[in-house]
Amino acid sequence: MTDFFAGLTIVLLIALAINAYARTAALMRFPSISANWLIVLLASGLFGLLLAASGNASLAAIIVVAIHLLLVVASSAKRRVLGEPLLFSDLALVGAVFRHPQFYFSALERWHKVAGLAAAAVIVAALVVLFEENLPVRFGGLAVAALSALLLAMSLRTATFRNLGKVPDVESDVGEFGLVPTLLIYWLRWRAKNDPPSKPENSCQETSNSGHSHGQPPELVVVVQCESFADPVELFGDESLALPHLESARGAALQWGDLLVSGFGAYTMRTEYGVLFGQDEETLGFRQYDPYLTAIGDGAFSLPNRLGDDRWHSLFVHPHDMRFYNRHQILPAAGFSELVSESAFAPPSPSEGRYVTDAAVAEKIMVLAEKATSPTFIYAVTIENHGPWADSGGDRSGSLLDHYNRLVRAGDMMLGQLIGGISARRKPAMLVFFGDHRPSIPGFSEPGGDRHTPYVILKMDEDGQIIAGTNQRRDLTPAQLHHAVLGFAHIPENAASISS
Numbered sequence: 094m095t096d097f098f099a100g101l102t103i104v105l106l107i108a109l110a111i112n113a114y115a116r117t118a119a120l121m122r123f124p125s126i127s128a129n130w131l132i133v134l135l136a137s138g139l140f141g142l143l144l145a146a147s148g149n150a151s152l153a154a155i156i157v158v159a160i161h162l163l164l165v166v167a168s169s170a171k172r173r174v175l176g177e178p179l180l181f182s183d184l185a186l187v188g189a190v191f192r193h194p195q196f197y198f199s200a201l202e203r204w205h206k207v208a209g210l211a212a213a214a215v216i217v218a219a220l221v222v223l224f225e226e227n228l229p230v231r232f233g234g235l236a237v238a239a240l241s242a243l244l245l246a247m248s249l250r251t252a253t254f255r256n257l258g259k260v261p262d263v264e265s266d267v268g269e270f271g272l273v274p275t276l277l278i279y280w281l282r283w284r285a286k287n288d289p290p291s292k293p294e295n296s297c298q299e300t301s302n303s304g305h306s307h308g309q310p311p312e313l314v315v316v317v318q319c320e321s322f323a324d325p326v327e328l329f330g331d332e333s334l335a336l337p338h339l340e341s342a343r344g345a346a347l348q349w350g351d352l353l354v355s356g357f358g359a360y361t362m363r364t365e366y367g368v369l370f371g372q373d374e375e376t377l378g379f380r381q382y383d384p385y386l387t388a389i390g391d392g393a394f395s396l397p398n399r400l401g402d403d404r405w406h407s408l409f410v411h412p413h414d415m416r417f418y419n420r421h422q423i424l425p426a427a428g429f430s431e432l433v434s435e436s437a438f439a440p441p442s443p444s445e446g447r448y449v450t451d452a453a454v455a456e457k458i459m460v461l462a463e464k465a466t467s468p469t470f471i472y473a474v475t476i477e478n479h480g481p482w483a484d485s486g487g488d489r490s491g492s493l494l495d496h497y498n499r500l501v502r503a504g505d506m507m508l509g510q511l512i513g514g515i516s517a518r519r520k521p522a523m524l525v526f527f528g529d530h531r532p533s534i535p536g537f538s539e540p541g542g543d544r545h546t547p548y549v550i551l552k553m554d555e556d557g558q559i560i561a562g563t564n565q566r567r568d569l570t571p572a573q574l575h576h577a578v579l580g581f582a583h584i585p586e587n588a589a590s591i592s593s
Contacts (some may be wrong), residue, residue, distance in 0.1 A: 096235055100150030101140055104157045106189075108136035111161045112271035115168065115178075127253060128270035134248065135273060140242030148227035153234065159215060161273065162396065167573070170271050174533050176540025178267045181280040182383035201295045249281065258282060261379055285377040286387070311552065311582040313462055313522040314400075314470045315511065318365055319451070319504045321478040321497075322528030323546045330536050334498060338509035342526065342549040347562040347581065351545035352568045355381070356534030358480070358540070362418045365474065365529065366569025368390025368578075369427065370394040374570075385418040388427055396575060397428025400470055400584055406430060408461055410473040412438040412449035429472075446500075448476045451507035459514040477503055480532060494537050504528075516557040523581055524551045527574065548574060550581055 112132050136157055143153035168179035182261055238408075258266045258278040266275045325334035343349045354364045355374060366384040368371070370391050374381040392398055397407035410433040415421040424432055426454040438449045439458065454475050461471055508526050515522045528546030532538050548569070552560045569577060 096150040096229060097144070100144075100154040100510035101137060101237070104136050104140045105133055107158050108132050108161050108273075111158075111165055112273060115165050115209065115267065115272035124494070127257060127268055128274045130248065131245075131274040131277065132271065134241050134245040135277065136164070138238050138245065141234045141236070141238030141241060145238060146234075147230045148234075150230065155215060159213075161353045164276075165272060166542045170312075173538075175356070175360075177263060177357075178272060179276070179282065180263065180382045181276045182386060184276075185246060185386055187385065196580075199338075205254060206213055234590050261381060263382075273317075279379055279382075283382075283386075286378060286380055301502050309521050309555070311521045311523040312468050313465065313515065313518070313520060314405075314525075314578070314582050315458060315462070315515065315580065316368065316396075316470075316472045316525040317369065317454075317458075317471070317507070317511065318361070318474045318509070318527060319478070320361070320529060321480065321532040322475075322501060322504045323531045323538075325498055325501055328531065329450050329494070329541070336502065336505035338505045338512070339547060339549070342508060342512065342551060344564070345559045345561075346549040346551050346564060347560065347568055348565050348577065349547070349549040350566045351568040352548040352574060353529045353545050353568060354528075355544070358529045361474070365525075369396055369472065370528075370573050370576030371396075371399075371572050373572040381478045385420075385423060389419070392426045392428060396472070397430075397470060399583065400428075400431070400468075402428045405468045405470050406465065407470040408433060408472070410454065410457060410461070410471060411435075411476070412454060412457075413474075413476050424446045434463070446477065448479055451475050451477045451503045452510065455507045455510040455514070458511065462515070471580045474529075475504065475507070478532075480534075482534065484530070493534055497532055497534055511549065512559075516553050516559065519555065519557040520553075521555050522553045523578075525549070525574070525578055548575065552581065557566045 109129060109132055112128070137161070140153050140157050143156050144150055147153055155405075164179060165232045167183075171183070172178050197582050257270065258275065259282070261279075261282075263275065263279070266278070270278065324336065324339065326332055351363070354367075360383075362383060362385045363374075363381070366388060370384070370388065371394055372384070372391070377384055380387055397405065400407070407429045409420070409424050409429040411420070412435045413433050415424070415434045421432065437448070438453055441449055441453075454473055458471055458473055461468065478497070478500040479499075482493045482500070511524055511526070515524055517543065525548070527548035531544060531546060533540070545568070552562075554560055
């Protein structure tokens with residue numbers, strides 16, 4: 094019993110200390126009593142479960158401490174690279190970490206990787222060496238877990254805890270409650286989410302009306318979400334880095350401006366969801382951190398269904414695994430009749446890099462457009478410019494910057510390739526092109542500043558000529574861009590299909 098009480102005491106003290114560090118790292122005030130109470134209950138409950146499973150108090154204590162350390166290390170790395178702490182929704186991506194490790198482990202510094210591997214090694218070694226057959230201790234652990242769970246359930250039903258974290262503000266809440274309590278609170282708020290209306294409202298927003306006077310309805314609508322595409326002149330302050338096709342498109346566009354994305358360096362799905370489903374983050378509430386977790390029920394809001402799946406043939410093009418973010422299930426429910434994934438592309442050659450090139454995606458889009466026999470909507474997501482940007486020797490920071498600029502120019506070439514290819518078809522068409530988020534490049538493009546990316550909307554007439562309009566600049570959120578697409582495609586929102 095001495096080991097039992099000693100192990101539990103050590104676990105609680107260390108868990109409280111780790112949580113206090115997480116708050117200190119957030120540069121906020123001293124922890125609240127409520128947060129400490131949650132930590133005590135969560136740590137003791139996990140300790141009890143592990144004790145019931147292992148029969149060894151030392152083993153249970155080691156694993157509980159290791160889990161807390163791993164969470165804080167992961168949150169620290171994420172804050173440094175992406176500008177926000179670990180979120181409950183990130184834990185849903187654990188499977189993706191193993192399927193696509195290059196997307197995640199590249200964000201870790203060497204000491205992060207060493208600490209994580211050491212913690213994992215300690216856990217494995219402890220499991221092998223310290224496992225014991227000790228029924229009295231196991232039943233004691235089960236009792237601790239049950240009591241902790243009961244107290245936690247009772248506490249969460251009180252007014253004090255029901256009023257914690259009612260509005261999404263993760264930086265403030267991690268600062269006040271710490272990391273682990275915020276993960277729990279936000280998960281509970283997410284589970285108790287209010288679903289959006291079952292059908293889109295019959296509204297005609299200003300952003301969706303601006304295109305009705307510009308030419309006849311398009312027969313082809315192409316929307317391209319370009320990976321890490323941002324204006325390098327804005328990023329790095331160097332006019333020599335200007336992208337010629339982006340500048341030309343801005344000059345010819347019916348509408349252009351900044352896309353006010355919420356993520357930095359990652360979270361493609363936040364931008365993608367906003368453009369595809371048209372729901373702003375205020376409406377989403379706690380769903381905003383990963384709206385794809387619940388998007389399977391939002392099909393009535395999607396662009397394919399708003400355009401009308403009885404009139405338009407909709408394709409989603411992305412040279413990657415469609416299981417990522419559960420796209421393989423969400424997108425068909427959203428009205429896409431065809432998913433064009435990595436299997437439709439030839440693997441990139443060694444000289445082309447790790448991912449399918451933007452040029453290859455543009456070629457695929459044009460092939461699909463040429464095959465179209467009815468009004469066609471193509472939504473494409475590129476991947477060539479996905480970080481990390483490999484260094485090529487010499488100064489590491491400089492080489493990362495050079496590599497990014499080379500790849501963002503490939504995205505710009507894709508924009509020019511699409512404008513030329515769509516114009517050559519000599520049919521009414523519309524092209525929407527935007528960046529999903531800014532890159533995270535140490536020393537050059539880091540969290541804390543602007544987050545916007547560029548977007549342009551161009552229309553071509555039946556002769557393939559770009560339609561000259563007012564060329565208005567309007568900064569939009571991704572959800573507002575959704576409504577702008579409907580407007581420029583001559584789809585009144587109160588007449589769009591809303592079938593689910």
